């Protein structure tokens with residue numbers, strides 16, 4: 001008698017939660033990447049207990065019988081073995097055993113990832129990278145986050161702490177990096193929204209910022225365009241190296257600044273990236289603008305939840 005093995009397919013939805021510096025964005029997401037319903041609340045700034053309580057509340061708000069797993073994206077390295085959020089840069093959250101706590105509270109599988117990885121997974125599953133097996137995503141915001149999908153799987157490095165693409169050196173002994181990073185000449189110091197704000201202040205005075213530079217460029221200001229194109233060339237140096245390492249078909253640019261300035265960054269970034277990358281990678285690669293906006297993080301977190309569900 002022939003035995004037919006039917007693979008277990010879990011139906012139902014997952015909740016994805018994106019923990020941001022100012023907001024907790026959460027959504028119920030289907031396996032095709034569509035959003036069933038969503039919820040947002042402010043991120044508390046005062047204590048770890050308060051942040052954890054609000055994360056629980058965000059999940060509880062959306063939870064029903066159709067939800068089979070929950071996933072979180074946090075702005076922190078993640079200890080995947082222990083399910084711990086190691087240390088958030090701008091939030092009171094350190095060595096937080098999020099996976100165990102949420103599993104105890106809700107009794108369903110829990111996935112955890114870095115917020116930039118989650119955004120890359122979101123764009124891969126439901127946005128600009130749909131159907132692509134090899135992609136690199138860079139989120140240009142206050143800092144620079146990176147996420148890599150390699151051979152149809154998220155790349156996370158040892159114990160899930162990779163890939164910090166914003167902290168690769170593009171200028172030896174260059175500008176000091178930001179925040180807790182002690183490095184120099186890192187991509188983040190040249191292409192983040194903060195770096196663009198610093199350049200905008202130098203050009204247009206102390207009240208200017210990156211978004212003002214984009215507005216001015218949209219109005220035809222030559223100096224503002226030049227400033228953004230310079231950022232684009234630095235970005236191209238980073239992208240050229242990532243293309244040589246990961247051989248992606250697609251590089252997705254996201255983040256508040258990355259999306260707003262995309263039209264100015266793209267051409268110079270592509271030009272420099274193609275100069276630095278080797279054949280055949282450089283002919284294959286293309287740049288695309290992220291499509292999901294701020295939803296990328298929680299959609300990706302929901303797919304991290306599906307990953308945990310399917311592994312269990």
Ligand SMILES: [Zn+2]
Nearest residue numbers: 167177181186
């Ligand atoms: Zn750095």
